[in-house]
Amino acid sequence: MKRFFAVWAVAVLMLFCCGCAAGGPQSFKVQNVDTVMGTVLQQTLYISDRETPADQEIALLLRKLEEERLSRRLETSEVSRLNQAAGEDSGSAVSDFLEEVLKGCLEIWQKSGGAFDITLGAVVSLWDIDGWASGENQGVFAPPRDEQLRKALESCGCGRMKIEGGRLYLPEGMELDLGAVGKGIALDQLLVYLREKNEITGAVISLGGSILTYGQKPDGESWSVGIADPEDTASIIGTLTLEGEWFVSTSGDYERYAEADGIRYHHIIDPATGYPADSGVRGVTILAKEGFLSDALSTACFILGEEKGMELAAGCGVEVLFVGKDGRITMSEGMKAYFTAAADHSRGE
Ligand code: AMP
Ligand code: MG
Numbered sequence: 651m652k653r654f655f656a657v658w659a660v661a662v663l664m665l666f667c668c669g670c671a672a673g674g675p676q677s678f679k680v681q682n683v684d685t686v687m688g689t690v691l692q693q694t695l696y697i698s699d700r701e702t703p704a705d706q707e708i709a710l711l712l713r714k715l716e717e718e719r720l721s722r723r724l725e726t727s728e729v730s731r732l733n734q735a736a737g738e739d740s741g742s743a744v745s746d747f748l749e750e751v752l753k754g755c756l757e758i759w760q761k762s763g764g765a766f767d768i769t770l771g772a773v774v775s776l777w778d779i780d781g782w783a784s785g786e787n788q789g790v791f792a793p794p795r796d797e798q799l800r801k802a803l804e805s806c807g808c809g810r811m812k813i814e815g816g817r818l819y820l821p822e823g824m825e826l827d828l829g830a831v832g833k834g835i836a837l838d839q840l841l842v843y844l845r846e847k848n849e850i851t852g853a854v855i856s857l858g859g860s861i862l863t864y865g866q867k868p869d870g871e872s873w874s875v876g877i878a879d880p881e882d883t884a885s886i887i888g889t890l891t892l893e894g895e896w897f898v899s900t901s902g903d904y905e906r907y908a909e910a911d912g913i914r915y916h917h918i919i920d921p922a923t924g925y926p927a928d929s930g931v932r933g934v935t936i937l938a939k940e941g942f943l944s945d946a947l948s949t950a951c952f953i954l955g956e957e958k959g960m961e962l963a964a965g966c967g968v969e970v971l972f973v974g975k976d977g978r979i980t981m982s983e984g985m986k987a988y989f990t991a992a993a994d995h996s997r998g999e
Contacts, residue, residue: 677851677868680705686712687720687832688783689858696852696868704850711843712836712857719748720832722771722825723780729826733771737822744818751828751835751942752813758946759808762962766950767921769811771825772802776924779829779917782908791908793915799924806921830901830918833860834945837897841941859900860945863892879995880904880932880973887979888991890937899944901952902933902973918952929955931972937985938968956980 680695682705691712693705721727728748735742744752755768774780776794794802805823812819820826828835837860844850844864852865854873863873875898876886883904890898903926906917920927934951938944947968951959956972960982963970969985981989 687716692856694854699849702849720828733825736820736824741817741819762950765953769806771827772805773924774827782906791910803924830949831946833857834941837862837941861898863896887995890988897938897941897944899948900935901948927953933973935971
């Protein structure tokens with residue numbers, strides 16, 4: 651993990667002309683890899699004007715979103731300010747932007763029967779999940795004790811937060827953690843940016859486990875988005891073939907984890923227990939027309955497992971694909987139109 655981040659922390663920028671689309675304007679392919687919002691940002695942009703610093707603008711936009719709104723770590727953000735005000739009778743003023751996000755999260759919390767819960771900050775901190783991301787504590791990790799988790803869980807629960815008259819009221823000790831939706835929210839913002847930039851004719855942008863496709867390749871070919879094999883993340887179980895604007899989010903037990911005494915703990919917590927969810931799946935991929943939904947629902951469906959997750963996805967109008975612990979692949983009917991299994995991955999449907 652440490653090595654992985656060391657490699658990716660260095661921004662790599664490659665710029666080269668990829669020729670002309672048949673009869674269309676000249677198009678330049680820009681590829682950029684960077685670290686943003688505590689995860690890897692990979693951009694492939696097709697731009698008609700070579701001088702446009704779109705990749706830089708995109709990275710800047712995401713950093714701003716993290717610093718000003720979403721980060722739980724940086725004191726400058728609105729989420730940090732709201733967390734600091736937990737327990738205050740007068741609550742705290744919440745921006746229109748974050749109010750909409752929080753209301754969306756409450757809706758998914760309700761629809762998922764409480765499985766998706768953005769108030770698990772205290773539990774996430776106990777597990778030190780953000781520390782795993784940076785690889786800082788590999789080798790010295792010790793899981794929290796049962797009684798610590800029980801105590802932390804007492805300060806969690808979306809049902810105990812209230813939004814009223816432009817103010818947010820969090821009970822004492824409650825901490826918001828938007829880690830399960832931040833990437834999707836960010837990609838929603840990027841879609842707005844891309845639509846305004848006429849010079850950008852096509853893009854695939856991935857941020858951690860969430861991906862946005864936009865526009866077209868110069869040759870008119872479809873976008874092809876690979877889904878990682880949880881058993882061997884260097885290979886894929888298959889691809890999604892997509893035209894135009896889509897959001898694809900994957901939640902997997904291989905994305906962030908720590909090990910202690912031979913036991914592997916991953917980063918998606920079941921609010922019913924405070925422990926990593928164990929619903930029989932190793933990976934869930936959501937295909938949606940909205941980044942927020944794709945990210946929130948991949949996390950929610952991971953916790954709920956195949957049967958309940960399938961129902962939740964159908965109820966929210968998105969497509970879903972599960973990779974079970976046994977490697978079996980199952981998916982919603984609609985997903986079948988987009989998914990092609992890799993040649994050596996024909997298990998399941
Ligand atoms: P994702 O990778 O999108 O599935 O999100 C996982 C992240 O969301 C974790 O690193 C935590 O910060 C946070 N999280 C963990 N469990 C939950 C949960 N049950 N509901 C909402 N957020 C969670
Ligand atoms: Mg998510």
